[in-house]
Each structure stands twice: as structure tokens, then as C-alpha cells.
Amino acid sequence: xxxxxxxxxxxxxxxxxxxxxxxxxxxxxxxxxxxxxxxxxxxxxxxxxxxxxxxxxxxxxxxxxxxxxxxxxxxxxxxxxxxxxxxxxxxxxxxxxxxxxxxxxxxxxxxxxxxxx
Amino acid sequence: xxxxxxxxxxxxxxxxxxxxxxxxxxxxxxxxxxxxxxxxxxxxxxxxxxxxxxxxxxxxxxxxxxxxxxxxxxxxxxxxxxxxxxxxxxxxxxxxxxxxxxxxxxxxxxxxxxxxx
Amino acid sequence: xxxxxxxxxxxxxxxxxxxxxxxxxxxxxxxxxxxxxxxxxxxxxxxxxxxxxxxxxxxxxxxxxxxxxxxxxxxxxxxxxxxxxxxxxxxxxxxxxxxxxxxxxxxxxxxxxxxxx
Amino acid sequence: xxxxxxxxxxxxxxxxxxxxxxxxxxxxxxxxxxxxxxxxxxxxxxxxxxxxxxxxxxxxxxxxxxxxxxxxxxxxxxxxxxxxxxxxxxxxxxxxxxxxxxxxxxxxxxxxxxxxx
Amino acid sequence: xxxxxxxxxxxxxxxxxxxxxxxxxxxxxxxxxxxxxxxxxxxxxxxxxxxxxxxxxxxxxxxxxxxxxxxxxxxxxxxxxxxxxxxxxxxxxxxxxxxxxxxxxxxxxxxxxxxxx
Amino acid sequence: xxxxxxxxxxxxxxxxxxxxxxxxxxxxxxxxxxxxxxxxxxxxxxxxxxxxxxxxxxxxxxxxxxxxxxxxxxxxxxxxxxxxxxxxxxxxxxxxxxxxxxxxxxxxxxxxxxxxx
Numbered sequence: 001x002x003x004x005x006x007x008x009x010x011x012x013x014x015x016x017x018x019x020x021x022x023x024x025x026x027x028x029x030x031x032x033x034x035x036x037x038x039x040x041x042x043x044x045x046x047x048x049x050x051x052x053x054x055x056x057x058x059x060x061x062x063x064x065x066x067x068x069x070x071x072x073x074x075x076x077x078x079x080x081x082x083x084x085x086x087x088x089x090x091x092x093x094x095x096x097x098x099x100x101x102x103x104x105x106x107x108x109x110x111x112x113x114x115x116x117x
Numbered sequence: 118x119x120x121x122x123x124x125x126x127x128x129x130x131x132x133x134x135x136x137x138x139x140x141x142x143x144x145x146x147x148x149x150x151x152x153x154x155x156x157x158x159x160x161x162x163x164x165x166x167x168x169x170x171x172x173x174x175x176x177x178x179x180x181x182x183x184x185x186x187x188x189x190x191x192x193x194x195x196x197x198x199x200x201x202x203x204x205x206x207x208x209x210x211x212x213x214x215x216x217x218x219x220x221x222x223x224x225x226x227x228x229x230x231x232x233x234x
Numbered sequence: 235x236x237x238x239x240x241x242x243x244x245x246x247x248x249x250x251x252x253x254x255x256x257x258x259x260x261x262x263x264x265x266x267x268x269x270x271x272x273x274x275x276x277x278x279x280x281x282x283x284x285x286x287x288x289x290x291x292x293x294x295x296x297x298x299x300x301x302x303x304x305x306x307x308x309x310x311x312x313x314x315x316x317x318x319x320x321x322x323x324x325x326x327x328x329x330x331x332x333x334x335x336x337x338x339x340x341x342x343x344x345x346x347x348x349x350x351x
Numbered sequence: 352x353x354x355x356x357x358x359x360x361x362x363x364x365x366x367x368x369x370x371x372x373x374x375x376x377x378x379x380x381x382x383x384x385x386x387x388x389x390x391x392x393x394x395x396x397x398x399x400x401x402x403x404x405x406x407x408x409x410x411x412x413x414x415x416x417x418x419x420x421x422x423x424x425x426x427x428x429x430x431x432x433x434x435x436x437x438x439x440x441x442x443x444x445x446x447x448x449x450x451x452x453x454x455x456x457x458x459x460x461x462x463x464x465x466x467x468x
Numbered sequence: 469x470x471x472x473x474x475x476x477x478x479x480x481x482x483x484x485x486x487x488x489x490x491x492x493x494x495x496x497x498x499x500x501x502x503x504x505x506x507x508x509x510x511x512x513x514x515x516x517x518x519x520x521x522x523x524x525x526x527x528x529x530x531x532x533x534x535x536x537x538x539x540x541x542x543x544x545x546x547x548x549x550x551x552x553x554x555x556x557x558x559x560x561x562x563x564x565x566x567x568x569x570x571x572x573x574x575x576x577x578x579x580x581x582x583x584x585x
Numbered sequence: 586x587x588x589x590x591x592x593x594x595x596x597x598x599x600x601x602x603x604x605x606x607x608x609x610x611x612x613x614x615x616x617x618x619x620x621x622x623x624x625x626x627x628x629x630x631x632x633x634x635x636x637x638x639x640x641x642x643x644x645x646x647x648x649x650x651x652x653x654x655x656x657x658x659x660x661x662x663x664x665x666x667x668x669x670x671x672x673x674x675x676x677x678x679x680x681x682x683x684x685x686x687x688x689x690x691x692x693x694x695x696x697x698x699x700x701x702x
Contacts, residue, residue: 020223
């Protein structure tokens with residue numbers, strides 16, 4: 001079942017992103033473009049950038065954004081310990097209000113691991 | 118099925134609003150009252166006010182508030198292009214953290230259109 | 235059915251909290267510890283502290299945090315009227331963007347009451 | 352000098368509030384009205400309500416709102432220890448991002464005490 | 469003196485924007501570009517877009533962003549009454565936490581008017 | 586003059602932190618303790634952690650927190666280019682509402698550099 005969280009999230013995300021971009025709204029298209037751009041290898045390595053995206057997302061309490069960056073972190077081979085260290089900084093900075101999102105982050109990470117089995 | 122999102126949202130919203138107002142808490146009642154008041158025709162036309170309500174809701178990342186104002190916009194005959202332009206400003210101001218809410222906004226707008234068929 | 239909201243929430247919360255703490259991340263463990271600590275009887279009575287936790291949670295628009303504090307308030311014997319007064323201050327301070335969370339707060343409180351029947 | 356923070360804050364606040372209300376905008380006037388209303392004695396005592404206003408303000412990181420409620424707390428005779436307990440809950444809930452506002456809250460409280468000397 | 473708020477704000481803003489763009493960071497440059505782009509005449513008239521920018525800024529409680537959009541609104545000939553109506557919607561949506569920013573918005577608007585005399 | 590921003594910030598910060606900790610409030614003391622703890626070398630290197638602290642602070646729009654982490658980054662020898670890359674991710678995630686804080690971040694970084702001359 002954990003498997004489904006990942007699949008469902010990605011299916012919905014892809015389907016709706018397509019619809020967002022169909023409209024040819026310039027702002028939307030460029031922001032999406034920049035989003036891809038911002039996380040490519042730069043002076044900072046890709047891994048650091050993904051951890052930054054993850055940390056920012058948790059502190060802003062956006063479950064879907066957390067999921068997205070958890071998945072990219074996972075695919076880049078970042079270890080759970082590294083991910084948890086980044087998340088723990090966001091917990092401290094953002095306070096206990098962040099905890100419910102942390103629970104869902106753990107659930108998603110577990111689902112990513114289960115998926116590979 | 119898209120149809121159901123709209124119906125479900127409105128049914129839950131009405132049912133719970135009734136319960137909120139049953140208690141006769143003065144603050145709650147007056148805030149609800151003001152909420153109706155604020156979006157009536159004024160120096161600014163109703164449509165502009167609804168777009169403002171929509172834009173504010175997206176930037177504050179409140180899905181239910183976005184849905185509510187999308188529906189009012191829809192009923193006022195505001196076009197999808199106008200709505201998307203307002204949403205795109207909120208995306209720029211609020212950043213990519215807003216994207217998941219934008220996806221759900223698009224889904225709801227589609228459901229509003231489907232409902233009429 | 236209302237009964238289930240409470241049970242489901244608590245079951246998920248306990249299960250995931252356990253996983254969060256299994257990792258032995260120092261920050262996570264200490265924040266959880268402090269969270270227990272902060273709401274014990276102090277110069278301020280426990281009830282006031284729970285109302286503060288509730289009010290803060292609503293204004294920050296965290297449904298799960300609101301639920302958690304509603305339940306503790308309920309178990310401490312705080313009346314619905316007192317709870318609603320605290321919530322109404324958060325509504326005023328936080329604005330109408332808070333309303334959807336207020337609806338869900340009312341639903342949860344009702345579920346807590348139903349559970350006892 | 353600490354004396355001046357209090358005086359300056361209140362002078363600016365009064366002067367500008369007057370201008371806000373001069374316009375006869377209905378929403379503004381009613382919100383201001385509700386704001387007075389919400390903190391009067393109710394089922395919850397005035398002191399608890401002021402602590403709620405203070406806690407909500409800190410967690411939302413609004414220095415001026417924190418100052419306003421600190422002053423009302425001070426005038427109601429709430430002790431520093433009680434105020435700090437309320438603030439500490441907001442620190443925990445809101446995270447370390449709250450610390451700079453806590454520093455300014457302490458400075459204002461000190462200014463309130465100095466003023467009386 | 470009111471005159472100075474406007475001049476100071478714009479001088480600092482221009483000076484620092486130049487430094488931000490000197491670095492040739494792609495994300496920064498494109499976001500700045502989009503920012504210009506988003507507020508040009510579109511399906512929605514320029515005035516509506518500026519009011520949206522203003523409303524979003526107030527609800528997110530960013531004084532500098534509010535000032536920037538107030539100034540553009542002023543230069544587009546939007547009346548104070550229209551501006552206040554937009555601001556009042558943001559006050560209702562965002563809650564009393566918005567009031568200190570509203571005070572500073574009024575002060576800036578007054579400074580814009582004084583400047584012309 | 587740029588020199589003064591750094592000195593003033595640090596002097597105020599130290600003076601007020603001392604007062605915060607004098608009170609012996611357990612929550613405050615432990616949060617401060619954790620704050621030191623969270624940014625020590627771990628599975629993630631110190632530099633990555635500081636960049637995370639910086640990114641989180643910008644996205645939450647806390648000028649003082651940004652300043653604090655900029656200074657630690659500077660002292661760890663992180664280059665301006667690396668810092669700007671981290672900031673640019675926060676700009677994209679957090680939106681244009683972040684720009685005024687970015688201006689002040691640049692000003693502070695410049696002050697840090699000037700200080701060394």
C-alpha cells in the first residue's frame with residue numbers, strides 16, 4: 001500500500017502539471033522552467049541543492065513539495081541519515097508546527113524504500 | 118467524478134458553517150457577516166474583488182479558500198484566462214511552494230466546467 | 235463515523251511518532267521531549283497552556299496540531315464555550331483564511347463528544 | 352531611552368489608527384471594533400485572552416502586535432514569569448525563527464518596567 | 469519628511485537591485501524579469517494586476533512589497549478609495565495581524581500624495 | 586558605515602540573548618542549546634547545515650536569522666557564489682515576496698566583506 005502513495009502522487013502531479021502548461025501562460029511556463037534549472041549542478045552540488053529544496057519545503061509546510069524533494073533526494077542516493085539531518089534543522093527552525101509534515105515525510109520515505117523491494 | 122469535488126466541498130462547507138454559527142459566538146458571526154459584505158459591489162467591481170480574494174487565498178496557500186473564490190469567479194462569468202492571470206501573479210509572488218495548490222485549483226476549475234455539461 | 239476521525243488520527247500519530255523517534259536523531263528527540271515539558275503545570279495552569287497551544291496552532295493553520303490540542307483540552311475538561319472563545323481570537327488575529335481549519339476543528343470536537351456517548 | 356520605545360510606539364499607533372478610521376471603510380471599522388470586543392472578559396478571563404493574543408502574535412512573528420499585547424498584559428498585572436511561559440510555548444511551536452522577535456519582546460517588556468520607575 | 473520615505477525607499481531599492489543583478493545569477497535575473505512581465509497589460513488590465521500585487525503583498529505582510537505596489541497604483545491613477553477597498557479585503561482575509569502593515573501602508577500613501585504638492 | 590550593521594547586529598543580539606537566558610526558563614534555554622547543537626558537524630558537513638539554515642531563514646523571511654547564518658557562512662569560508670546559489674533557490678521557492686529580504690542579505694554580506702578590509 002505504501003507503494004501507492006508514491007505512484008498516486010506522481011500520477012496526479014504529472015497529469016495536472018500537463019494541464020497547467022497547456023494554457024501557455026508565460027509566467028507559469030517560465031516558473032516551471034526555472035524550477036528545473038535551479039536544481040541542476042552548479043557551484044553547489046546537486047545533492048546540496050536538493051537538500052535545500054527539501055529543507056525549504058518542510059519549513060514552509062508543503063507536503064507535496066516535501067514529497068517531491070524526498071523523491072529526488074532518494075533517487076540521487078542521499079542516505080536517510082542525511083535527509084533526517086536536513087529535516088531536523090527545519091524542525092528546529094520551523095518549530096513543532098512542522099511535526100505533522102515530518103510524520104508524512106517519514107511515511108513517504110518509507111514508501112520510496114518499499115517500492116524498490 | 119470531477120462533479121463530486123464541487124458537490125462534496127459545498128455540502129461539507131454548508132453543513133459545518135451552520136454549526137459554526139449555531140454557537141452564537143459574536144466574533145465568528147461578525148467575521149462571517151463581514152466576509153459577505155467585503156465582496157459586494159463597491160468602488161471596485163465585484164469581479165475585481167473576487168479576483169483579489171482568489172489571489173490572496175492562493176498566496177496564503179489555502180485550498181478551500183481558493184476553491185470558494187474559484188467558484189464565485191466562475192459564477193460571475195470570469196473567464197479561465199482571467200483567472201489564470203490572477204493565479205499566475207500569486208504564483209510569482211508566492212513562489213513554487215504555491216504549485217501544488219495551483220494543481221488543485223486547476224482540478225477544481227475543471228470540475229466546475231464539467232458540472233455544467 | 236465521527237468516532238473514526240479521532241481513532242484514525244491517534245493511530246497514525248502514534249505509529250509515525252514511534253518511527254520518528256526510532257532514528258535516535260538528537261534534535262527530533264529533544265524537541266519531542268520539550269513538547270511534553272512545555273505543557274505541564276507551571277506558573278500558568280495546564281488549561282491556559284493548552285489553550286495557548288490550540289490558539290497558536292489555529293493561527294498557523296495546522297489541522298493536526300489543532301486536533302491534538304482540541305483533544306487535550308477536551309480531556310482536561312475545558313468547555314466548548316471556552317474552546318470556541320480561544321478559537322475566535324485566533325480567527326480574528328489570523329483572518330478568514332482560518333475558517334476552513336475552524337470547520338475541521340468543529341468536526342473534530344464533535345467527534346470527541348460522540349466518542350464518549 | 353527604553354522609555355521612548357513605548358511612547359514612540361503608542362504615538363505612531365494612535366496617529367495612524369485615527370487615519371485608518373477616518374476613511375469610513377466599513378471593513379476596517381468593524382475589524383477594529385471586533386478587536387476591542389474580542390479581548391473583553393468572557394467565559395475566558397481577560398488575562399487568558401491577552402495571553403492568547405500575545406501567543407498568536409509571536410507565533411505569527413508580528414513585532415507590533417507582540418508589543419501591543421505585552422503592554423496590555425503588563426497593565427493587567429500579568430507577571431513576567433507568566434508572560435515568559437506563554438512566549439516560550441510560542442517559541443517551541445513556532446521554532447527558532449521566532450527568536451529575533453523574542454529579543455524585541457524582552458526589550459519592550461523592560462521598557463514597560465522602566466517607564467514606571 | 470513624509471517625502472523622504474518615498475525617496476529613501478526608492479533609492480535603496482534601486483541601489484540594491486543593481487547589486488543583485490550584477491552577479492549574473494540566472495534565477496535572480498529571470499525572476500526579476502518575470503516580475504516586470506507579470507504586471508503588464510494582459511487579459512486583465514494593468515490596474516487590476518497592480519491591485520492583485522498589492523493585495524497579495526499585504527496578506528503576506530511584506531512592507532516593502534506593499535510600498536512598491538502602492539506607488540505603482542498611485543502612478544496609474546488608482547484612487548485612494550479603490551486602494552483601500554483592496555487593502556480591506558486583505559485585512560479581512562489576513563486578520564488583525566495585518567493592521568501594523570496597514571498603518572505603514574497609509575503612511576506611505578500619504579507620503580506619495582505629499583510628494584506631488 | 587557598512588561596518589556598523591554587523592557590529593550593531595551582533596551587539597544587540599548578544600545583549601538580548603543574555604537577558605533571554607537569565608530568566609532560567611527551561612524551554613528557552615533548551616531551544617538555544619539545540620540551536621547550537623543542530624549546526625555542528627554531523628553526517629552532513631557544517632557548511633551544508635549552515636546553507637540549510639540560511640535557506641530556511643530566507644524562505645521564512647526573517648532578516649535577523651538570514652544575517653546570523655550569512656555571518657556563519659562567511660566565517661566558514663563559503664564563497665559568495667555558493668551563498669547566492671542557496672539564496673536563489675529560496676527566492677524561487679518563496680517567490681518575489683522574498684526580494685526585499687534578499688536586498689538586505691546582500692547589504693549584510695557586503696558589510697561582512699568590508700569589515701575585513
